[in-house]
Amino acid sequence: MASDPQPTARAHRPTLAITEAGSRRAVLAVSGRLDSTTLGELEGRLADPRLLGAHEVVLEMDGLDHLDLACAYALLRAATGRPENAVLTVRGADRTVLRTLHSVGLDAVAVIEE
Structure with a gap:
């Protein structure tokens, strides 16, 4: 019997609030x-x-279970596209998410609070 993929997909939907x-x-x-x-x-x-209009953007990631490279690069593009004096701060990311953020170089253009 084939299982319904919907419940699994809904369980992993992100919250971006x-x-x-x-x-x-x-x-x-x-x-x-x-x-x-x-x-x-x-x-x-x-x-x-x-x-886009805020001087500082804080990404609260304490509830993030998984971050793939495509999304990490999206965060990098967002950070490098901000005005020069604007700040992007990452808070609460777990070890695996931090590893992904470091691998794309986000730590060079954003503040990552470990």
Whole structure:
């Protein structure tokens, strides 16, 4: 009997919620799983005017279970596309997510709080 793929897909859907938005600081809370199937959703959220207009963007990743390279590169593009004096900060990422972030070089253009 074939199993329904829907419950599994829903269980791994990420949450990408802007929990704070202002001109000085915006916070994007990320949880679940970020992979090639959610890349478009991540890129769309990163292009949100509330994030683009903030001096500092904080990515709260304490609920993130998985981050693939495609999504890590999307974060790198978002960080390098920000104005020169703007800051991108990553908080709460677990060891495997940190390894992926370091492998794409995000640590060179963002503050990563371990």
